[in-house]
Amino acid sequence: MQTQVKKLSEHWEGDQLGRKQVAANLEKYLTNRYHAKPTESGFVLAVNAEWGFGKTFMLQCWRDELESKNYPVVYFDAWKNDFTPEPLIAFISEIDNGLKPSFTKIPAAKRALNGAMGKVKKLIKPSIQIIGMALLKQIAGLSAEKIHDLFSDGDADEVDIETDSSTKHASLESTTKALEKMVAESLKEHKTTKAAIEEFKGKLTLLIDALEKSTGVELPIFILVDELDRCRPDYAIELLEGIKHLFGVKGIYFVVATNIDQLSESVKAVYGAGFDGARYLKRFFDLEYTLPEPDRFAFAKHLFSGIQCPESSLLYTGLNSQSLSVDSNDILPMLFKHYSDYFECGLRDQIQIIKIIESAFIYLQHNQINIHLLLFFAMLYHRSSTIFNSVTEYGNLSDRTGFQTLKLNPAIGSFSIEMYDSHLGRGFSPAKKYVSIPEIATIFLGVKDETTEEALGLNNIRSDDFPKNLIRCLFHGATAGSESIWKQNIDKYVDIVRFSGGFN
Template sequence: MDKPKKLKKCQQVEIDAADPFKNDVLNRKANVEILTQFITSYEQSIVLCIDAGWGQGKTTFIKMWQQYLKNQDIPTIYFNAWESDYTDDALIALIGEIGLSIQELVGEDKTIAEKLLGHLYKLAVNFTKAAAPTMVNLIIKAVCGSLTDADEVSKASGNLSESLVKEQITKYEESRKTLGSFKEALSELARCYADGDAHKPMVIFIDELDRCRPNFAIEVLEKAKHLFNVDNIVFVLATDKTQLGHSIRAVYGQGLDVNGYLRRFIDFDYLLPILDEFNFIDSLFKKFSLNEHLKSITNYPIENVLKYTIGLYKLTLREQEAFCNILNIVVRTNNHFVMDEYFLLCLLIVLKLKFPDLYNSLNKNNKNNFIDKALRNLNSQYSAYIDFDFDFDLHFDSYYLEFLELILLTVVRPDPSFSNEEIIDKYVREYEFDDTKKQKLIKSLSMLGRYQANIYTLLLIKQAIEISTSFKLDNAAT
């Protein structure tokens, strides 16, 4: 007797040190080679933004690129801004990350780098945020009752304010004097990392900036541009510029021209392309062994349904991972679903990921309302999909959408005596569809056959999805 296959989880993409593109299913090598040529052609410092939406593979991309640069003997540093935004000062975090990477150096380079870093620490004091311990002590005294007289508190506050102003002015003057020395030491440190090769910049990758606290994200940009703007240093930001814009507006107001603001800090933008949106889902099916398992359940090519759904709802890479995690558990723990119900399964998983409010509204007392909203949601996605003109190789004459609509319509059949043709007529009139749509629905009847879903079918599928999400599986970082 064959042993049952164990559940698999999607692992983080492994970056092979010798061949960073060994496990690249999105054909990123050409992008990396072009960008490497671009950044190494500049003698001055530049800030390059790799712009892509949430879950579109930015982290995997820059880690592949980082390893590729290492193999070219170009020094790199990876700085996860989101993991560091618990600190109060972005400059401390940036210099600290550079300091940690010194361990990768050897011999004289390491000795020189450590001395330069020590010098940088001393100079950086003039650019870090000033503490105000005296004010803190004053507040503590006031709270504890040591300063009971209002005039005394007022006088002490006035003297302290004057002292703080003088302190800040002095600190500003010192920072202006030491700025040149700071940049010179930083440039020397970069050359040290590049083994003295002036044609090899130090590339600092900044990831997850769009997930940071708004103030911290802005501070990272400011420090990168103003203090690290020296020869031999290139910054690569991996971020969703739209989300970053929301963070900036949260600080400066909704009326801010975000693009104009970001142009002060970002020299070049590179929109990370999705070269083949189905390569990734094919690789996930292979990792999960889903094709093999699904063929043992049904001869119908479920992967085509999934690809159609991905195209229709424009699932990000991370959403595709989440989809496959759920699908993998559901199909391996429920062997009673028939072929038509996999269409409903795919739809409900997508609604859970993209439209959770609609998904959560599914219950036996909300049957008609849910089906109506689900049908309108499907058609709105279809309209946007056609307008966007995707290059989709699964032709629409396959009638996946119409078949799914028919399954949903059987859930709210007005009366058992209603024929499928009568249901289609009612649907076309109610939603004001044209005759072309009606003919597609009629042609899809041959696929539907005698199958009829009901609200309990949907609820069983939803229950299977909810059980699957109680499993704690680590998703791959993209």
């Protein structure tokens, strides 16, 4: 039992956003639903979340766990297959390849799967035939002359609308016959396709029946579809239509991870700006589930795990892990959380800000980095590049710069630091010191107005006197007599953030 538990936990290594529990809850709901409604004609669940909320991580880890529990499961990355002109070709192929290993020792199931795949391949038509059907839709309401043009080969020597009435009549008569033939063939094709779909569904039902009678296989079959919102609009819609119309049989459950709002915009791109994309999507999804927003500190750790961070020796924080009561590896995301809380940054904002941070890290490779200065400037720039320019020009947070118009609460995001002070020779007693982010920023900005190290009082600043000790970082690489080195370093950060803010 312990070995199995350990094995399952390994599937979720690196789960910083708590997606394991979400998947466990969804799995319990879906499996219970299947047992409560075993004859239900399939089920499509949309898992809704913005980019960066861990949808892909959850589906991939969940796939591994489902496989370890003997559920037939297929993972399909729609974005990676977006290049194909026929969405269903790659999709069907992935399902075929994904399910075959589960049924190698179940002859009846294997035969049913092979039969189903054989039927569905006949449904996938060459693009030219689909274009022909689209052309047929355009014919409705056109004049006889226009219909004739559609069926002609465009050769002016052979087609001349401006002819005498008898020639025109003969031409239109032949056009009408061609149209009637096309409609008849289309109706015949429609009936054939409809029959093939029913046969395909029948084969899938036989597959489920065979699995129900076998041991060692759990139901339902899970088909996990990822990155649909990143696909081109026509691809996404056709794939959803295929899922709904082809796979609506008992025992097959779809989980489609997507951003519903973004997918709705894709639908509008196809049907027009005034089209209700969200309502249209409901015809494909039986139920929608929105991923809960993760803990902000956990989300910060998740963001920094996705970028190349400098070595800890190059990050000057002025703090240590003990003063922040966090592990040394978590100081960077903890600082990020403090600043994002102060600047009232939502999770989407943080995703955009981390791009500025990553760009700055790359730019400052092998240099010591004052992370407080970088975080403050990066988040201020994201909130308002205009106020950023004003604050860095005047060197303060006064009304003159417009900073006060942001109406940020200085108590939010402040640092609570464990300090130890001597008291009448009786040893050291612990005390808390609260430092606000505006207080930290004011120290940096005020430095620009000073001209000498004596004026800064650098010699009187202890290494643990936060936040004054942050000034020391500005002298990294300074040479004797270079009185303006701290100004140069601050201006360098201003330029780096302004440059990095151009990436989006």
